[in-house]
Structures are given as structure tokens and as C-alpha cells.
Amino acid sequence: MGKSSKDKRDLYYRKAKEEGWRARSAFKLLQLNDQFQLFKGVRRVVDLCAAPGSWSQVLSRELYENNKDSEIPPKIVAVDLQPMAPIDGVTTLQADITHPKTLSKILEIFGGEPADFVCSDGAPDVTGLHDLDEYIQAQLILAALQLTTCLLRPGGTFVAKIFRGRDIDLMYSQLGFLFEKVICAKPRSSRGTSLEAFIVCLGYKPSTTWKPTLDLNVSTEDFFKGANIGRYELRDDLEYEEEKRNVAPFVACGDLSSYDSDATYTLESDITRISLDPVQGPTAPPYKKALEMKRNGEIKR
Amino acid sequence: MASSTSLKALHQQSPVIGAKFYLPENNLLFVGHGPILKVYDHTNGELIITKRIFKKNKIHGICYDHDTIAFYGGRSLSLLNYDTIMNTDSDEDLTGDEKMINDWIITGEFSYSGLELFILTAHNVILSIDAYSGSLQWEKSVYGEKSILYSGSIRVASRHDVFINAGTVMGGVIIWDLYKEEIKYNLQGHQGSIFNVQVSEDLRHIVSCSDDRSIKLWDFQTGELLSTAWGHTARIWNLKFYNAGQNLISVSEDLTARIWNIDQEQRELVANLTLELHHGRHIWGLDVKDDQLIAATGGNDGRVRIIDVNPAKVEQETEAFEIEEIVSCDGGYQLTKNELIKGFWQLSCGLVVITSEGSVFVYDNNKKWKFVKQFEQMKGFSLTNGHSQQNIITFTNAKGTTQLLKFNDECEIIQEETIVTEVTKIINAISTVSEDGKLYLLFESPNKQEPLKLYEIISTSDKFTVSPFKELTKSPTFVTTCFTISADLIFIGFRLSSIGIYSLDTCEELKLIRKVSLSDTVTSITPYKQNTETESILTVTNRDGLYLYLKYDQSNNEHSFIHANDLRKGFVEGAIHQQDQLLLYGFKSSYFYLYNESRDYEIGYVNCGGIHRLWKLFPVSSEQFKFVFIRASGLFIRTLSTTKERHLSDGTHGREIRDLTIREGESDVTTRLMITGAEDTTLKLTSLDLQTGKTLTHWTMRKHTSGLQKVKFINDNLVVSCGAREELFVWEITDEAKYPLMALIGSLKPESDIPDLRIMDFDSLFVKSSDSGIVTGFVLGCVYSDSTIKTFYFDLQTKTFTVLTEGRYKTCCLWDFRFVLHNQQIYIVCGATDGFLTVWNITEQLAPFKILSEDELTLSLNVTQLDESRAISKLADPLNTIQIHQNGIKDMDLIKTSAGFQIVSGGDDNGLGLIEFTINSSASSEAEVESQLLSFAPDAASSTITSVCLAPSHKSQVIVCSVDQYVRVWDFSSGELVLVDEKYTTVADTGSLDVTKGLDGADLALVGGVGLACWELK
Structure with a gap:
């Protein structure tokens, strides 16, 4: 979250800064929890793709x-993969989630006990090629x-960010094999103009035949x-096959009276429009040097 | 019967990713338009074959071996025979041959023998597929390197050497040997994901590009980093070696292709050319045809271009001469110290130049310089003009002497004349050639009291005659910059953006139009069309980027600007009308450009150092232009030739189309006008061919400064568009013979400085004068992102808005707005992000407007009753509100019933609702408006529903589109929503829809998103 003119427009963004959240997405988890009581009885939880850490x-506060x-x-x-500033009561691991060592480290911290809740707010950079972006997002999930x-206990909960593109029904269907209930949830703090939503998977039911x-x-x-789980598996004849699709029920979360992320709010006049400092500075993008060169007039036609 | 309705795709435009020249035939280019293959003859632009290859997936790449052609994209692949593809008799649908694997396909390539197809997956696995049977033979990968790839290529070097070049998400480039199953290099140096990697055919070099926007050249033999090149201002998506490994072409998100020389000695990438090619964002597709040095590019805009990538192009098209070289053609000529070129003009016999010593030379069409003659009087200062076709050149000095010369085709002088103009001094001499071939010269004195002097020169093939001059009086503060003669009128452009109109006959000033733009100079006036004997249309360019179509009627001395647009590309210096297209040229920073403004693409550019120099553009033919300029002391002749270049597919915005609107227009036409508004902030005025569903762009209007929300034809010649920053514009469309024109006639003044405040939707009611019955304006209702609802009156005479009513829903964002006229009452309906539909009665608030026709949605007004000082009425409490959706109502359509109206609403919650609103007469004891949800389909789509439109011919059917990329038809004649048909569309981020009546009783639905698709409903 940088210091910018965006301050004026997005109420959740501003509220996040005021309340000390590292990103506005904190409200999304809070609203998801209001709807589904995700934190109830949770003793062990894993936050994947956690940086910057909102x-x-x-989780720390609640x-x-x-x-x-x-x-x-708890x-x-x-x-x-990115480093993260420490948070009270949270053990941060800078690690690859696909690496077996990461799994053993988490289990070590949990004293060998399984997790009650796993969540992920991760999103890849988008290229603009819709089908590729959807594929990469699905890979991340x-x-x-x-x-x-x-590491999830039977009956545990999994929540992940999704983008509701053309193949999201494949994902709904596949997760349906592993959980009792799969819901597409849209917190009010997530913009209606964005395709972002959260897949809430309740009641993990591990397969008895697959380890x-x-x-x-x-x-x-x-x-x-x-x-x-209905995923297409490579066959010698490479025959085309329609995979199972399923539309998950849609639930809007957050009170109707809570702030609307699509709305424009005129700030009360006594709150002067001061620009708040970002809670955590932005990371250097890979194209930093290219930007500098352009700024210095080193890139010409 | 409802169930007989079915959807059929007529034409779909979507991002082009896969493009491949088929080299066994000299003229064929294979292009993937989404899942559809189009085969073009790139030599003439003809579309030869259209075949559907995949059911849903896009064609991302194409490769072939002899007559076996492989297509891949997503998880799909297909191996097809050349004859199957090219057979015009066979079915267009080849999706029966579609095969699939379990992972995303990065690339494909045939083995050396052609018996196998190698497929590289996103997990760095190679699959070998039997090219004949299409079955999987084996899989290979290198241990521990199954991380996700963003890119990759396969270099089949020999029977035994195959290299897999993998670009990972984490900045590494992995080159591995397929048969040895070992890693050759893991090249580190880039930041961010690798978006492309290639190995040259001679195995000398590797090139790669990444999110860091650089291109790196590596030694294939050692893995050493040789060179890093910068230039693209956004991500680079594709690279190709060509010209025997001596050149590289890169295409990018920044819409350019860059050509690089690979210095074989220094082993370095050196920038050669930058070509601006596409719209919106992203160039994906790229292939090069080495023998012709042409490339094909495919953009997110759906456009396919054939471009000249000859690295020696600029060199070959440029002739450069120092003055020493020019004068050396005459052995006896003595160059004076500091002698310079002072002027030039391209005649059909050759290019004539004059030096500061008054010496005239000609560069003839055999590319030979020749000394013509020296004119003592032209020493020091002279201004050059000419008539290219008639081989006439004129030189004018400061004292008022003009030397006229006429040449024959051998560049010999055949007539010579001198005229002397009685004037204190001449500082400006400009010329124009009228449509009837006469040359006019206009002289201006620095003495502001002195009138302008105009000469007419009439010429035959061997002789010209100069008329006595005429005097034109101009306002003393004006400085002349350009002029033109159209019919019997003189149009003069001045500094400070003003235009004077004079009678050619009497020289009397008929009209002075001041300040057509805020600042700067009128740079050109070009006749476009003579409408009637007294009415003409001309194109005016202003240096600040504005260009206009000026309509002037001599009979009543009235003028109007019927088209105005901003090129947003630096200085605009002139305009050329070419068939049904407008070309503009000018300067942007250090280069000169020639731009096809109608089709919105650059024809060519010249790095000349900027505007401050002697320069002139001479059109030679429709495909060739000569740009002549002086740089340092040298004379440069640059030919801009487009003979090798063409558009195979016109395309659209290249960003998400947010809304679109089709003009109802006449019923007996085969094309219909439409407008699309997109995330790129532009509006495109386009013709839709009702037979084929294809579109042709006329104009790209660059007025909005924020992403569009809505654009609608509110009648046949008026359009309203709106967006963020409270932008709302009223446009007028003028139908002219060759193409339509579009001018802004009104804009709503923003009331806040919050850039995010968006006008989300609007509706209108036309207003006729209660006296004359003539349309005087319209009532416009708007809803805002801060929950505000406002109505205005737009007066078509004064072009101003008057606020009528104001109100507020809650605090949430409003999405939808409609007027309903019923029982002599005016109602409004709004849909909001909270999923509610709400109805108000605003009849009282809208007094003094009266309902004229409920069906035609017209009001009447006695204009005198609309007092500007009247208080703004406040919206009363709503009459009815009903929650339909859990989240935002993205779109709705409305149909009137005898008892009120019905609404079909589409939500962010994937649901589709049918709601009945009953309006009770005021006498009854019941509530004035009652609502009832008649039917609700919760899973009407698997993602957000973005658009809902009633079918034009079946008012009990709606067409619905959603982000899951389906177009669906629902019938609600029974009071229940029943799905009738659904079809997959290639348009991603499906976000907008409009319908129109097509030919032969069919309805057409146009779907916009990232691309545009035309569907037929039968």
C-alpha cells in the first residue's frame, strides 16, 4: 500500500491504514469470519502466501x-516466499509452499498435530491473457x-482467493470431492467490479484410498x-473429455449496512484529506531499473 | 415456440496469440483467432479459410512439419493434415480432432524426422506424441525442475540434439538437453518471471526477456551473458531471431515491436527500429518470414498486421545529401562559404532545391543531381512553393520578387517568369493547389496594416499564366499560417487557432471563426467535400492535436464543427484525405509521424530530430509518401512506403469493452452504426455489417479521461457516454457520404473533485415543445457511485444542462437506472450494489414537463416555464423496494406491461431474476407500486452476470452474458425463467451487450469484453 491519491477514494483502504492493517484485504477475512465463524475453536492455523501479512x-488479533x-x-x-515483518503470536516462515521441508517445519511447530484451518489470499501477477492467468491462479490454489x-485435520476448513473466470466451476467441482461444503463467498469489502471472491471449503473429508x-x-x-477429484489424467490416446463442472452456491458476506467497496464516499469534512503513510512500504518491482531508465530519458524510440 | 430460438456465432474478434507463416506455400499465414483458425493470403490480405480447431481453448501456437500441422493452446492440441484444413468443401468445425493433456502447454515443435511432436508443459515436462496416430509415446523431464514455467521453446538442432529452453516464474532460464536428460545451463541474471526464451538456429545465441523489461543475449556455447538491451516500456511477450540470426524482433505489452541488430563481432544487441502497431495493450503473436523480411503480429486488439522488418529499411528508404555532394554535379560550381539549402519542392519531374546563394538544383527521377540556374535576387532569403503535378516551382524573396519556373519531365526549364509585388516586405509566402488544379500563392507582410496578396496561376502542360493579385484584408493581430481554396471560397488559418473565410471573387471577409481550440496554431485546412453548391466541409488541424471537420454554408454564412477529436500524439501539422480515410501527420518529440486516423494506426515515422527544421511531406501515391527534411546541413529524402504492409484483420480496442450501443437506424440497410467504449477510455465509432457480423472502425474518440461506464444512442443522431470523474458527454452523429462524423455538443459539469465519483448509468426522455411539437431537448436521469440520483434537462439549442431533481438512495453504489411512464406518471427504477431494486415517482418533481406519449417515452414542455432560477426538486421517499440479489445488480432490462412493468435483472451472485411491478391507480386503496419476484434462477451462470438485453423480436426473451463466457437466451413468457439456449463465446471478461434487428428476421446480439462477438438469434 503506497502513499497515493487512492487515499481519497477507497474507504476500506483508508480504514485499513487507520486501523493499522497492512492491506485492505484484512476486512475480507473479517467479513468471511463473520459469515462462517471460521475462527471458532481454531487451535492451529496456517496462512499461505501471507505477505505482507494482513x-x-x-489471525493474530482474533x-x-x-x-x-x-x-x-492458538x-x-x-x-x-517473500520476507515478512514479524507479528505477535505468528511464526513466519520464508519458504516455498510446495517444498516437503515446509510441511515438516509447520508440523514441527504444531507439535505433530494437524491444522484446523488453512487460508490463502495469494494472487499471481496477471499477464492479461485471461486463460493463462486463470491457469496460474488455479495452480496457486x-x-x-x-x-x-x-496437514488439515478431518473436518477442517480451507479458504482461498479465487477469480471467477470461465473455468472456476471446474475448481468448485474438484474441491467438492475433498470437502463437505464448498461455497463461493464475496465479502462486501471486495469490489463488485472485481472478479475476486473466496472459496470457502468446510468439513475436510480426506480420501481413504489416496495418501x-x-x-x-x-x-x-x-x-x-x-x-x-475429477481432474483429467493424462491418457495415451489423449482423448478430449469434458471435465465435471459445478456451480458453488454464492454467498455475499458482510452486513448490507457495512461499507460498499464500489461506492464513492464523501469524507466528512472534519477529516482533512491527509495522506497517511503506508503501513508497509512497497517491494521493489522487477522492472525498477527499466522505470528509472525511462525517467532519465535513456529509453527512446 | 420459444425452444426453437438458437444462437449462432457470426463473427468473433478476440486476442491473437498464435500466428505462423506456412513456408511450403509462399503466401499463407495461419492465425489463431481464439479457438478459430484463419488462413490468410498475406500477399493480398485475402481470407482463404476459416476452421474451428478447439471447442473452447484459444490457439496459442502453431507448428508444422511438411503437411502435418499442430495447434496447441491451454491443455488442448490438434494434429491436422494440410488438405483437411484447406479443403473448402469440408466442415468448418474440426473440433472432433481436438485432443487434450493434463497440463498447460507452453510450446510445441516437431522432431527432426517429423514423426513426433514434442510438447513442453508448464511443469517443464516434454511429452512425445506420435505425429501420425496422435497418441502419447513418452514423457521426459529433468529431476527437481518441475517448477512452473511462464514460457519456453524447443530447438530441434539435429536428430540427436534437442534443447528445451524453459523460462521459469522465478527469473531462471533453464536450457536442458532432451535426450541426455540433463541441464545444460541454468541462466541467472533476470529479475522476475521469464516471458520468452529462444535459441538461434545456428546454436550461437540464446535470447531471453523477463518482467524486468530487458532482453538478454547469452552465448549458447558457454552460457555467458553477452548483452542486455533495454527499450520496451512494459513486459515483453515474444522474441524471434531472423535474418540468419543477425536480427531479433521483440513484441511487448507496450504495443510496439522493436527490431534489434545482433552485432556479430561485439556480440551485442543494438536497437534498430521501433514500430507502434496495436491498440489498447499487448502484442502476443509473432512470426517472421525470412525470405521477404516481413513479420506478422497479433494483438490483444484482435488485429493482425503484416509489417516490414527489413533491418536495412530506413537506410534503403533514405537518401541523404550534403550540400557539397549536390553542387558537385556541376563541375564548375563554386560553393560559397556557409552556403545552405534554403528550400525544396517535390515536382513530378524531380526534387528541386534552392540554396542560400539562389542556386537551383534538381534531383531527377533517375537519381541524378543537375544544376538548373542561379537567381541573384534569391540570395540570402527565399521562400519556396510549388505545384507538383504541373512541375511549377516558385521562389519569393523578402522584397516581393517571385521567380516562377516550369519544367518539362526532363527537368528542363520551359517557362520562366518574374513577378514583383509592391509590398514593404514579405515574411510569409504560402501556397495551395485547388481541386481544379490551380496554384494559389499568398504573401504576407510584417506590416500588420498591409493586406494579404493572392495570386492565381493557371497552367496547362506547357504553359502557365499568372493573374493580377487580389488583396485580402485580415484583422491586424492575426498571423497567417495556412490557407486553402474550396469552390469560390478562401479559408485562411491563423495563429491563435482562428479561421477566416473570404470570397474568392470579391475578397471580402465573410466570416472569422476565433479560437477553435484553446491555444496554438491552425496548421492546415484541407477541403473534404462539397455538399451542395453553397455548403462545403473542410478538415482543420490545430498544432495542439485537435482536428475538426468544419461545415460552412455560404447561403446563410453559418458554420459548425461536425467532428472534433484529439490525436493525442504531439503536434499535428496536416491532413490528407485518402478514399474513405483521414491521414494526419506531425511531430512527436524528436520524430515525424504519418498516422491513419480513421483506422487508428501509424503508417510510418522518421527520426528527424523534431519539428524545428525545414520539412515537407509529399504524397507520391496512396502507398507512398516522401518526407523531405534538413538535418544539420544535410538534405534527407525519406520514402515512407507501405506496399509490403497490410492489416489482415481490423480488430477492436485491445482493452475490455465496457459498453456498446447499436443505432437502430433505417430498416433497409446492410450495415448499422455502433459505438464501443472501453477501458482504454476511447469510444470507437464503427460500422457493423449485418450479414457477416464484421466491423469497420471509422473513428476512435479520445475525450474521456477515465474508464467508460456506459455509452448509448439515445436516438439516431445523439449519443451519451459517461464514466468516472463525473464525465458525461453528449455527442452528435452526422451521416456523410463516405463515413459518419461525431462531435461533442455538450458536457455535464462535474460538481465534485473526487476522481472516483462515477456516473454509472443513465436514461433519457425526449422533450418536444408544447407549441411547435419540435424536439427541443431531453430529460436525462443519472445514477452515481455515491448513491446520488439526479435528473437534468439538456437543451439542444443552447447545449446546456439544467438540474431538475436531486436525491439519494442510500450510501451504496447504484448500477442501473430507467424511466417508466405509466398512468400519466413518471417513475424511475434503480438497481444497486446491495441487490435491491427501488422505484420512485418523480412526476411532481419534474413539473412543468408533461407526458406526451408513454410508449414513445416523450414529454412536452413549454420552454418558458423552465426557469433557470427554479429550485432543484428533491426526490420523495421511494414507493417500493425489493431485494433480488445478494450482491450488486450488474444489469437489467425493462418491459412495460398493461399493469406496470417487468424487470429482468442479472447479478454478481450469478442469479437472474424476473420481477413484476404493478402500478395501481391513485384512486385505489392499495399501495401505488407493488413488486413481486416472479422467478429467480440462482445459478443462471457460473460467474457474474454482466449484461441483460431483451431480444428485439421476442420481447419475452432475454439475452444474457456473463464472465463464464457464455451467451444465454432465457424465455419468461410463462412467468418463469426458462433457459432456451447457451453458447460459449471466445470473448473473455464478457461485460457488455446490445441487440439489433438483423437481416431476414434474425436478431443480432453483439457481445463485448476483451474482443467483440456477433451472435445471430434465429
């Missing part, structure tokens, strides 16, 4: 802060799901082989 902040005086406070692990199937194992040399495709 979901971990929510689970750790409220229970830190108890004998064994355990929160946040994983990301599958990577999170891989790890989840290795998930993380292996560096096994791709996500190979990993789910034998899981019988």
Missing part, C-alpha cells in the same frame, strides 16, 4: 490476542491445496493423481 494480523493468557494459545504459522491435504505426499519432483498434476 490476514496474519487478523486468535492470539484474545487467548494469549490461556495455557496454550498457534499461527504464516508462509511466504492447487499448490495451497497440496499442502492443505497433508497425499509432497515430493519436489512431483508436479501438482502428478500429486493429485489417484485422488479421484
Whole structure:
């Protein structure tokens, strides 16, 4: 979250800065929790693709802060490839979620006990090629799901960010094989103009015949082989086959009276429009040098 | 019967990713338009074959071996025989041959023998597929390298050497040997994901590009990084070596292709040319045909272009001469110290130049310089003009002497004349050639009291005659910049954006139009069309980028600007009318450009150093232009030739189309006008061919500064568009013989400085004068993103808005707005992000407007009753509100019933609702408006429903589109929503829809998103 003119327009963005959240997406998890009581009874939770850490902040405040005086406070692990500033009660791991070592580290922190809740607010950079972007997003969810199937307790919950594109019904269908209930949830703090939504998977029901194992040399495709979740598996004749699709029920979460992320709010005049400092500075983009060169007039036609 | 309705795709335009020249035939280019293959003859632009290859997936790549052609995209692939593809008798649908794998396909290539097809997947796995049977033979990968790839290529070097070149998401380029199953290099150096990697045919070089926007050249033999090149201002998507590995072409998100020389000695990438090619964002598709040095590019805009990529192009098209070289053609000529070129003109016999010593030379068509003659009087200062076709050139000095010369085709002088103009001094001498071939010269003195002097020169093939001059009086503060003669009128352009109109006969000033633009100079006036004996249309360019079509009627001395647009490309210096297209030229920073404004593409550019120099553009033919300029002391002649270039497919915005509107127009036509508004902030005025569903762009209007929300034809010649920053514009369309014109006639003044405040939707009611019955304006109702609802009156005479009513729903964003006239009452209906539909009665608030016709949605008004000082009425409490959706109502359509109206609404919650609103007469005891949800389909789509439109011929059917890329037809004649038909569309981010009556009783639905698709309903 940078310091910019955006301050004026997005109420959730401003509220996030005021309340000290690292990103506006904190409100999305809060509204999801209001709807589904995701945090109820949770003792062990994993936040995947966690940087900059707003979901971990929510988990820390809702689970750790409220229970830190108890004998064994709930355990929160946040994983990301990027480094993350520390958060009270959260163990941060800078690690690859597809790596078996990451799994064993998390299990170590949990004392060998399975997780009650796994969530992921991860989104890849978009290219603009819609089908490729959807594929990459699906891969990210599958990577999170891989790890989840290795550490979630039966009956546990999995929540991940999705983009409702043309093949999202394939994802709904496949997750339906692993969970009792799959819901497409849209918090009011997520813009109506954006295709973003969250897949809420309740009641993990692991397969009795399939044992998930993380292996560096096994791709996500190979990993789910034998899981019988309706994924197409490579056949010698390469015959075209329509995979199962299913529309998950849609639930809008957050009170109707809560702020609308599509609306334009005129700020009360006593709140002067000061630009708030970002909670966490932006990371250097890969094209930083190209930008500098353009600024210095080194790039010409 | 409802169930007989079916959807058929007529024409779909979508991003072009896969493009491949088929080299066994000299003229064929294979292009993937979404899942559809089109085979073009790239030498003449003809579309030869259209075949559907995949059911849903896009064709991302094409490769072939002899007559076996492989297509791949997503997880799909297909191996087809050349004859099957090219057979015009066979079925257009070849999707029966579609095969699939379990992973995303990065690339494909045939083995050395052609017996196998190698497929590289996104997990860095190679699949070998039998090219004949299409069955999987084996899989290979290297241990521990199954991380996700964004890109890759396969270099089949020999029977035994196949290299897999993989671009990972994490910045590494992995080159591995397929048969040895080992990693050759893991090249580190890029930042961010690798978007392309290629190995040259001679195995000398590797090139790669990444999110860091650089291109890196590596030594294939050692893995050493040789060179890093910068230039693209956004991500680079595709690279190709060509010209025996001596050149590279890169295409990017920034809409350009860059040509690079690979210096074989220094082993370095050196920038050669930058070509601006597509619209919106992204060039994806790329292939090069080496023997002709042409490339095919495919953009997100759906456009396919054939471009000249000859690295020596600029060199070959440029002739450059120092003055020493020019004068050396005459052995005896003595060059004076500091002698310079002072002027030039391209005649049909050759290019004539004059030096500061008054010496005239000609560069004839045999490319030989020749000394013509020296004119003592032209020493020091002279201004050059000419008549290219008639081989006449004129030189004018400051004292008022003009030397006229006429040449024959051998560049010999056949007539010579001198005229002397009585004038204090001449600082400006300009010329124009009228449509009837006469040359006019106009002289201006720095003495502001002195009138302009105009000469007419009439010429036959061997002789010209000069008329006595005429005097034109201009306003003393004006400085002349350009002029033209059209019929019997003189149009003069001045600095400070003003235009004077004079009678050619009497020289009397008929009209002075001041300040056509805020600032700067009128740079050209070009006759376009003589409408009637007294009415003419001309094109005016202003240096600041504005260009206009000026209509002037001599009979009543009235003028209007019937088209105005901003090129947004630096300085505009002139216009050329070519068939049904307008070309504009000018300067942007250090280069000169020639732009096809009608079709919105650059014809060519010249790096000349900028505007401050002697220059002139001479059209030679429709495909050739000569740009002559002086740089340093040299004379440069640059030919801009487009003979090798063409558009195979016209395309559209290249960004998400947010809304579109089709003009109802006459019933007996085969094309219909339409407008699309997109995320790129432009509006495109386009013709839709009702037979084929194809479109042809006329104009790209660049007025909005933010992403569009809505655009609608509110009648046959008025259009309203709106967006963020409270932008709302009223446009007028003028139908002219060759193409339509579009001018902004009114805009709503923003009331806040919040850039995010968006006008989300609007509706209109036409207003006729209660006295004359003539349309005087319209009432416009708008809804805003801050929950405001406002109505205005737009007066067509004064072109101004008057606020009528104001109100507010809640605090949430409003999406939809409609007027309903019923029982002599005016109602409004709004849909909001909270999923509610709400109805108000605003009859009282809209007094003094009276309902004229409920069916035609017209009001009447006694204009005198609309007092500007009247108080703005406040909206009363709503009469009815009903929640239909859990989340935003993205779109709705409305149909009137005898008891009120019905609405079909589409939601962000994937649902489709049918709601009945009953309006009770005021006498009854019941509530004035009652609502009832008649039918609700919760899973009407698997993603957001974005558009709902009633079918023009079946008012109990709606056409619905949604982000899951389906177009669906629902019937609600029974009071229940029943799905009638659904078809997959190739248009992603499906976001807008409009319908019209097509030919032979069919309805047409036009679907917009990233692309545009035309569907027929029968």
C-alpha cells in the first residue's frame, strides 16, 4: 500500500491504514469470519502466501490476542516466499509452499498435530491473457491445496482467493470431492467490479484410498493423481473429455449496512484529506531499473 | 415456440496469440483467432479459410512439419493434415480432432524426422506424441525442475540434439538437453518471471526477456551473458531471431515491436527500429518470414498486421545529401562559404532545391543531381512553393520578387517568369493547389496594416499564366499560417487557432471563426467535400492535436464543427484525405509521424530530430509518401512506403469493452452504426455489417479521461457516454457520404473533485415543445457511485444542462437506472450494489414537463416555464423496494406491461431474476407500486452476470452474458425463467451487450469484453 491519491477514494483502504492493517484485504477475512465463524475453536492455523501479512494480523488479533493468557494459545504459522515483518503470536516462515521441508517445519511447530484451518489470499501477477492467468491462479490454489491435504485435520476448513473466470466451476467441482461444503463467498469489502471472491471449503473429508505426499519432483498434476477429484489424467490416446463442472452456491458476506467497496464516499469534512503513510512500504518491482531508465530519458524510440 | 430460438456465432474478434507463416506455400499465414483458425493470403490480405480447431481453448501456437500441422493452446492440441484444413468443401468445425493433456502447454515443435511432436508443459515436462496416430509415446523431464514455467521453446538442432529452453516464474532460464536428460545451463541474471526464451538456429545465441523489461543475449556455447538491451516500456511477450540470426524482433505489452541488430563481432544487441502497431495493450503473436523480411503480429486488439522488418529499411528508404555532394554535379560550381539549402519542392519531374546563394538544383527521377540556374535576387532569403503535378516551382524573396519556373519531365526549364509585388516586405509566402488544379500563392507582410496578396496561376502542360493579385484584408493581430481554396471560397488559418473565410471573387471577409481550440496554431485546412453548391466541409488541424471537420454554408454564412477529436500524439501539422480515410501527420518529440486516423494506426515515422527544421511531406501515391527534411546541413529524402504492409484483420480496442450501443437506424440497410467504449477510455465509432457480423472502425474518440461506464444512442443522431470523474458527454452523429462524423455538443459539469465519483448509468426522455411539437431537448436521469440520483434537462439549442431533481438512495453504489411512464406518471427504477431494486415517482418533481406519449417515452414542455432560477426538486421517499440479489445488480432490462412493468435483472451472485411491478391507480386503496419476484434462477451462470438485453423480436426473451463466457437466451413468457439456449463465446471478461434487428428476421446480439462477438438469434 503506497502513499497515493487512492487515499481519497477507497474507504476500506483508508480504514485499513487507520486501523493499522497492512492491506485492505484484512476486512475480507473479517467479513468471511463473520459469515462462517471460521475462527471458532481454531487451535492451529496456517496462512499461505501471507505477505505482507494482513490476514496474519487478523489471525493474530482474533486468535492470539484474545487467548494469549490461556495455557496454550492458538498457534499461527504464516508462509511466504517473500520476507515478512514479524507479528505477535505468528511464526513466519520464508519458504516455498510446495517444498516437503515446509510441511515438516509447520508440523514441527504444531507439535505433530494437524491444522484446523488453512487460508490463502495469494494472487499471481496477471499477464492479461485471461486463460493463462486463470491457469496460474488455479495452480496457486492447487499448490495451497497440496499442502492443505497433508496437514488439515478431518473436518477442517480451507479458504482461498479465487477469480471467477470461465473455468472456476471446474475448481468448485474438484474441491467438492475433498470437502463437505464448498461455497463461493464475496465479502462486501471486495469490489463488485472485481472478479475476486473466496472459496470457502468446510468439513475436510480426506480420501481413504489416496495418501497425499509432497515430493519436489512431483508436479501438482502428478500429486493429485489417484485422488479421484475429477481432474483429467493424462491418457495415451489423449482423448478430449469434458471435465465435471459445478456451480458453488454464492454467498455475499458482510452486513448490507457495512461499507460498499464500489461506492464513492464523501469524507466528512472534519477529516482533512491527509495522506497517511503506508503501513508497509512497497517491494521493489522487477522492472525498477527499466522505470528509472525511462525517467532519465535513456529509453527512446 | 420459444425452444426453437438458437444462437449462432457470426463473427468473433478476440486476442491473437498464435500466428505462423506456412513456408511450403509462399503466401499463407495461419492465425489463431481464439479457438478459430484463419488462413490468410498475406500477399493480398485475402481470407482463404476459416476452421474451428478447439471447442473452447484459444490457439496459442502453431507448428508444422511438411503437411502435418499442430495447434496447441491451454491443455488442448490438434494434429491436422494440410488438405483437411484447406479443403473448402469440408466442415468448418474440426473440433472432433481436438485432443487434450493434463497440463498447460507452453510450446510445441516437431522432431527432426517429423514423426513426433514434442510438447513442453508448464511443469517443464516434454511429452512425445506420435505425429501420425496422435497418441502419447513418452514423457521426459529433468529431476527437481518441475517448477512452473511462464514460457519456453524447443530447438530441434539435429536428430540427436534437442534443447528445451524453459523460462521459469522465478527469473531462471533453464536450457536442458532432451535426450541426455540433463541441464545444460541454468541462466541467472533476470529479475522476475521469464516471458520468452529462444535459441538461434545456428546454436550461437540464446535470447531471453523477463518482467524486468530487458532482453538478454547469452552465448549458447558457454552460457555467458553477452548483452542486455533495454527499450520496451512494459513486459515483453515474444522474441524471434531472423535474418540468419543477425536480427531479433521483440513484441511487448507496450504495443510496439522493436527490431534489434545482433552485432556479430561485439556480440551485442543494438536497437534498430521501433514500430507502434496495436491498440489498447499487448502484442502476443509473432512470426517472421525470412525470405521477404516481413513479420506478422497479433494483438490483444484482435488485429493482425503484416509489417516490414527489413533491418536495412530506413537506410534503403533514405537518401541523404550534403550540400557539397549536390553542387558537385556541376563541375564548375563554386560553393560559397556557409552556403545552405534554403528550400525544396517535390515536382513530378524531380526534387528541386534552392540554396542560400539562389542556386537551383534538381534531383531527377533517375537519381541524378543537375544544376538548373542561379537567381541573384534569391540570395540570402527565399521562400519556396510549388505545384507538383504541373512541375511549377516558385521562389519569393523578402522584397516581393517571385521567380516562377516550369519544367518539362526532363527537368528542363520551359517557362520562366518574374513577378514583383509592391509590398514593404514579405515574411510569409504560402501556397495551395485547388481541386481544379490551380496554384494559389499568398504573401504576407510584417506590416500588420498591409493586406494579404493572392495570386492565381493557371497552367496547362506547357504553359502557365499568372493573374493580377487580389488583396485580402485580415484583422491586424492575426498571423497567417495556412490557407486553402474550396469552390469560390478562401479559408485562411491563423495563429491563435482562428479561421477566416473570404470570397474568392470579391475578397471580402465573410466570416472569422476565433479560437477553435484553446491555444496554438491552425496548421492546415484541407477541403473534404462539397455538399451542395453553397455548403462545403473542410478538415482543420490545430498544432495542439485537435482536428475538426468544419461545415460552412455560404447561403446563410453559418458554420459548425461536425467532428472534433484529439490525436493525442504531439503536434499535428496536416491532413490528407485518402478514399474513405483521414491521414494526419506531425511531430512527436524528436520524430515525424504519418498516422491513419480513421483506422487508428501509424503508417510510418522518421527520426528527424523534431519539428524545428525545414520539412515537407509529399504524397507520391496512396502507398507512398516522401518526407523531405534538413538535418544539420544535410538534405534527407525519406520514402515512407507501405506496399509490403497490410492489416489482415481490423480488430477492436485491445482493452475490455465496457459498453456498446447499436443505432437502430433505417430498416433497409446492410450495415448499422455502433459505438464501443472501453477501458482504454476511447469510444470507437464503427460500422457493423449485418450479414457477416464484421466491423469497420471509422473513428476512435479520445475525450474521456477515465474508464467508460456506459455509452448509448439515445436516438439516431445523439449519443451519451459517461464514466468516472463525473464525465458525461453528449455527442452528435452526422451521416456523410463516405463515413459518419461525431462531435461533442455538450458536457455535464462535474460538481465534485473526487476522481472516483462515477456516473454509472443513465436514461433519457425526449422533450418536444408544447407549441411547435419540435424536439427541443431531453430529460436525462443519472445514477452515481455515491448513491446520488439526479435528473437534468439538456437543451439542444443552447447545449446546456439544467438540474431538475436531486436525491439519494442510500450510501451504496447504484448500477442501473430507467424511466417508466405509466398512468400519466413518471417513475424511475434503480438497481444497486446491495441487490435491491427501488422505484420512485418523480412526476411532481419534474413539473412543468408533461407526458406526451408513454410508449414513445416523450414529454412536452413549454420552454418558458423552465426557469433557470427554479429550485432543484428533491426526490420523495421511494414507493417500493425489493431485494433480488445478494450482491450488486450488474444489469437489467425493462418491459412495460398493461399493469406496470417487468424487470429482468442479472447479478454478481450469478442469479437472474424476473420481477413484476404493478402500478395501481391513485384512486385505489392499495399501495401505488407493488413488486413481486416472479422467478429467480440462482445459478443462471457460473460467474457474474454482466449484461441483460431483451431480444428485439421476442420481447419475452432475454439475452444474457456473463464472465463464464457464455451467451444465454432465457424465455419468461410463462412467468418463469426458462433457459432456451447457451453458447460459449471466445470473448473473455464478457461485460457488455446490445441487440439489433438483423437481416431476414434474425436478431443480432453483439457481445463485448476483451474482443467483440456477433451472435445471430434465429
